[in-house]
Amino acid sequence: MTDEPQRHAVIEVSDARVSFGAVKALDGVTMTIMPGECVGLVGHNGAGKSTIVNVINGGLTPHSGTIRCSGTVAPRYGIGTARANGVRCVFQELSLCPNLTVIENTRVMHRTLTGWGWRRRAAAIIKAKLDAIFPGHGIDVASPVSDLSIAERQMVEIATAFSQVAQPVRLVILDEPTSSLDASLATQLLAYVRTFVASGGSVIFISHILGEILSTSDRIVVMKDGRVVAERAAAEFDEHSLVAAMGSVVKGRDIAKTIKPTDGLQPLLTAPPRRGKGLPFQAFSGEIIGLAGLGGHGQTDALVDLYLSRTGSWLNGRAPQVTFVAGDRALNGVFPLWSILKNLSIAHLSGLSRRGGMLDDPGEAALGQAWKERIEIRTPDVDNPILSLSGGNQQKVLFARALATPAPAVLMDDPMRGVDIGTKQEVYAILRAEAEKGRTFIWYSTEMDEVCLCDRVYVFNNGAIVAELKGDDVTEKNILAASFMGAAA
Numbered sequence: 491m492t493d494e495p496q497r498h499a500v501i502e503v504s505d506a507r508v509s510f511g512a513v514k515a516l517d518g519v520t521m522t523i524m525p526g527e528c529v530g531l532v533g534h535n536g537a538g539k540s541t542i543v544n545v546i547n548g549g550l551t552p553h554s555g556t557i558r559c560s561g562t563v564a565p566r567y568g569i570g571t572a573r574a575n576g577v578r579c580v581f582q583e584l585s586l587c588p589n590l591t592v593i594e595n596t597r598v599m600h601r602t603l604t605g606w607g608w609r610r611r612a613a614a615i616i617k618a619k620l621d622a623i624f625p626g627h628g629i630d631v632a633s634p635v636s637d638l639s640i641a642e643r644q645m646v647e648i649a650t651a652f653s654q655v656a657q658p659v660r661l662v663i664l665d666e667p668t669s670s671l672d673a674s675l676a677t678q679l680l681a682y683v684r685t686f687v688a689s690g691g692s693v694i695f696i697s698h699i700l701g702e703i704l705s706t707s708d709r710i711v712v713m714k715d716g717r718v719v720a721e722r723a724a725a726e727f728d729e730h731s732l733v734a735a736m737g738s739v740v741k742g743r744d745i746a747k748t749i750k751p752t753d754g755l756q757p758l759l760t761a762p763p764r765r766g767k768g769l770p771f772q773a774f775s776g777e778i779i780g781l782a783g784l785g786g787h788g789q790t791d792a793l794v795d796l797y798l799s800r801t802g803s804w805l806n807g808r809a810p811q812v813t814f815v816a817g818d819r820a821l822n823g824v825f826p827l828w829s830i831l832k833n834l835s836i837a838h839l840s841g842l843s844r845r846g847g848m849l850d851d852p853g854e855a856a857l858g859q860a861w862k863e864r865i866e867i868r869t870p871d872v873d874n875p876i877l878s879l880s881g882g883n884q885q886k887v888l889f890a891r892a893l894a895t896p897a898p899a900v901l902m903d904d905p906m907r908g909v910d911i912g913t914k915q916e917v918y919a920i921l922r923a924e925a926e927k928g929r930t931f932i933w934y935s936t937e938m939d940e941v942c943l944c945d946r947v948y949v950f951n952n953g954a955i956v957a958e959l960k961g962d963d964v965t966e967k968n969i970l971a972a973s974f975m976g977a978a979a
């Protein structure tokens with residue numbers, strides 16, 4: 491006999507099954523989370539990760555299966571039971587109320603923050619947690635959430651989930667928490683996750699950035715088509731074996747960059763130095779241009795200004811000059827009440843309205859089918875509602891929407907957010923092939939690997955372009971040097 495107390499799992503889900511119509515989102519999933527461990531959860535878009543997370547969070551009751559909390563079966567497990575057991579979730583689609591301040595949102599999440607002086611207490615709690623996770627964050631907790639960037643909103647959500655008010659926080663589920671964070675913020679978060687786990691807390695960490703999963707998790711669970719297909723200690727995986735377990739193959743990332751001679755050529759897009767500082771912007775036909783630098787330093791504003799400078803005229807005619815993949819899917823991307831097909835074809839209606847102004851229905855259906863196959867939008871039918879898709883698959887639709895237009899310039903605001911590694915590789919190949927045909931891509935990405943795929947990179951700092959890197963000079967080291975020093979690398 492041993493004196494050691496028996497360690498119960500924080501949560502134990504056994505044989506959970508969930509179906510949405512004909513789609514088996516969970517097809518008998520068993521998952522156990524022990525105290526003091528970080529479990530990495532990976533899988534292709536639509537594999538069932540968010541669904542199992544919703545079951546553990548109590549937001550979704552499985553059609554069959556059991557859930558145990560600390561070793562005891564919870565027959566009517568729901569959001570209340572989950573919270574009472576210290577389960578918190580940071581969702582992929584951010585859930586803050588935009589018209590309320592950060593302090594008020596903290597109160598919404600923590601209902602026990604009531605009575606005299608709740609504002610002061612809520613402000614202290616959220617500020618302390620932001621300081622602990624993201625030192626130097628610069629977020630004013632009295633600001634309305636609508637004034638915050640998407641990265642700042644993600645930081646607030648994360649800090650709220652880790653904040654302890656009434657019950658202890660035992661399990662935090664992070665569903666793609668770094669998708670809007672730049673590399674330095676992501677590093678801060680991952681370091682905090684390790685501290686939390688070392689103090690006995692548990693984390694379920696979902697990400698498509700496999701390096702993060704490998705470096706932060708103790709154990710990795712791989713899902714495919716609603717099932718767990720592999721589960722091992724993180725140390726037993728490397729990137730290749732992880733991708734293979736997900737059912738994809740790692741393709742070479744080093745797609746040859748092209749430095750095209752531009753002397754004497756007319757640029758396709760130009761912009762003067764931003765705020766009268768730094769370097770001007772130029773884009774030539776057939777280039778893939780990256781916008782880099784720490785998040786929130788003016789890259790999205792630059793894209794929006796470029797877009798508006800080419801779309802302000804009512805007399806644009808049928809051929810758009812630029813198209814845009816919006817960064818905040820829920821806010822600016824998806825039409826939530828429309829089908830997948832209507833969401834995809836909306837930017838290309840001019841090309842699909844040949845019959846006396848009427849929509850060419852067969853043409854639209856063919857367009858939807860072609861893109862569904864080309865980037866594997868996982869749905870039985872493109873006439874299904876867009877919200878029936880997993881987050882990554884919604885993102886693929888937004889990407890297809892832009893590429894389906896004939897616009898010679900495509901502006902992309904972190905377009906691969908939440909897209910799985912297999913699809914990303916397909917998309918990189920599509921970008922390169924389209925660029926070779928003369929299309930220009932202006933690509934803001936929070937992922938360094940993606941920025942390094944670009945032919946030319948503009949590094950932003952404090953709203954201005956502070957460096958331009960070309961070809962082989964586009965390296966992580968040079969980009970970071972320029973981002974932090976604000977001077978040409």
Ligand SMILES: Nc1ncnc2c1ncn2[C@@H]1O[C@H](COP(=O)(O)OP(=O)(O)OP(=O)(O)O)[C@@H](O)[C@H]1O
Pocket residue numbers: 510513514515533534535536537538539540541542582868877878879880881882883908910
């Ligand atoms: N409300 C819903 N209605 C219909 N189908 C749904 C709904 N929610 C999820 N699904 C389907 O269930 C499956 C699993 O989706 P889930 O969101 O769990 O995937 P995921 O692994 O989280 O994907 P991603 O990496 O893109 O976030 C998908 O095929 C999805 O289309």
